[in-house]
Amino acid sequence: MTEPSIARRRLRQRAAVGAACLAFILGAQITQAHRAHVTLTRVTANPRSGQWEIVHAIHYHDALRLLAVRGVRDDVQPTSVEGRARLALEVERSFRWFAPNGVLLQPVTVGAELEGDNVYVYQELPAPTLVGRYAVESTWMHDVFPEQVNNVSVEFAVPRTTVRLSRQQTRGEFTPFSRPPH
Numbered sequence: 001m002t003e004p005s006i007a008r009r010r011l012r013q014r015a016a017v018g019a020a021c022l023a024f025i026l027g028a029q030i031t032q033a034h035r036a037h038v039t040l041t042r043v044t045a046n047p048r049s050g051q052w053e054i055v056h057a058i059h060y061h062d063a064l065r066l067l068a069v070r071g072v073r074d075d076v077q078p079t080s081v082e083g084r085a086r087l088a089l090e091v092e093r094s095f096r097w098f099a100p101n102g103v104l105l106q107p108v109t110v111g112a113e114l115e116g117d118n119v120y121v122y123q124e125l126p127a128p129t130l131v132g133r134y135a136v137e138s139t140w141m142h143d144v145f146p147e148q149v150n151n152v153s154v155e156f157a158v159p160r161t162t163v164r165l166s167r168q169q170t171r172g173e174f175t176p177f178s179r180p181p182h
Helices: 003-031 060-069 081-094
Strands: 038-046 051-059 095-098 108-115 118-126 134-138 149-154 161-166 171-174
Touching: 051 060, 060 081, 060 118, 081 095, 081 108, 081 118, 134 149, 134 161, 161 171
Parallel strands: 038 149
Antiparallel strands: 038 051, 051 118, 095 134, 108 118, 134 171, 149 161
16 A cells, blocks of 8 residues: 555544544533543454554543653653654553454554644554454553543444443453455
């Protein structure tokens, strides 16, 4: 895939994730006096590459707080390459994906960037071939914000599914359609 098409796809993904985050956060702000601590993870299937593409959107201030709680130097911010790399490592540590047979799936982090009020962490995973219920587990930022919610939008699930993960409910399941065509 050429670099411009990757950039266009990422721009569309960021726009979709950003719009969903904004709608969710604005809805939460109407009912609460403070900004909700919510992340959105968007999982899509790319039939051309045979990959699941995973985009995690993290609000800048939440990312900043996470780095502080982890004891990262004050000069390491989400605006820095090192700060985004640390956030990507935290995502890798905090999200776990499982095949229907219980095998742990290993997404590969392909990048992270700051865009507006969000840090985006990009991962890819070869599209699994097993049919059945997959699972995602997340402990992302549960030790930083007790009310942290991680919404995982599986956009190729049958039916389309958003798994809501929290400190009380760290695991969710979804059924993807059969393997995307190559």
